Amino acid sequence: xxxxxxxxxxxxxxxxxxxxxxxxxxxxxxxxxxxxxxxxxxxxxxxxxxxxxxxxxxxxxxxxxxxxxxxxxxxxxxxxxxxxxxxxxxxxxxxxxxxxxxxxxxxxxxxxxxxxxxxxxxxxxx
Numbered sequence: 677x678x679x680x681x682x683x684x685x686x687x688x689x690x691x692x693x694x695x696x697x698x699x700x701x702x703x704x705x706x707x708x709x710x711x712x713x714x715x716x717x718x719x720x721x722x723x724x725x726x727x728x729x730x731x732x733x734x735x736x737x738x739x740x741x742x743x744x745x746x747x748x749x750x751x752x753x754x755x756x757x758x759x760x761x762x763x764x765x766x767x768x769x770x771x772x773x774x775x776x777x778x779x780x781x782x783x784x785x786x787x788x789x790x791x792x793x794x795x796x797x798x799x800x801x802x
Contacts, residue, residue, distance in 0.1 A: 678700070680698055680699070680774060680793035682697065682795060682796040683699075684696040685796030686799070687799045690762060690800055690801065692762050696798070697756055698710070698754065698793055699753060701753060705774075708774050709775040710726065710727055710772060711725065711726035711727075711772070711773045711774075711788075711789055712724040712725050712726070712757050712770060713770070713786055714766075716767060716769075719768075721771070724736075724757070725740065726746070726783060727747075728782050729780075739765075744757060744759050745758040746758075762798075764800045765800075767798060768798060769798075770795060770797075772793045773790075773793070775789055776790035
């Protein structure tokens, strides 16, 4: 059974930083692409960033380029999302997800992922 558990969310002032973590179990983590998505109140879930299984390929949403950084530690089965220069519009529940394709490329749409974490709330105050 694949499980993803996010942590690190919280309340931060605009311009501040947070680092989210996503701990994975139940799958050979190092062989699967990972992604981060977010969902703000009243809005659809949107893509934030994804990374290939080996970390060589990353895709970022335009809205977070230059501010957010994804990384992964395959030895710890954990993927991270470093978020800097946070804005009120970054307020959302953040979800990590894992691709169903072993050694596949990272996707940018939610339909390309099969397991999801429960989410962690990020609130940025102005």
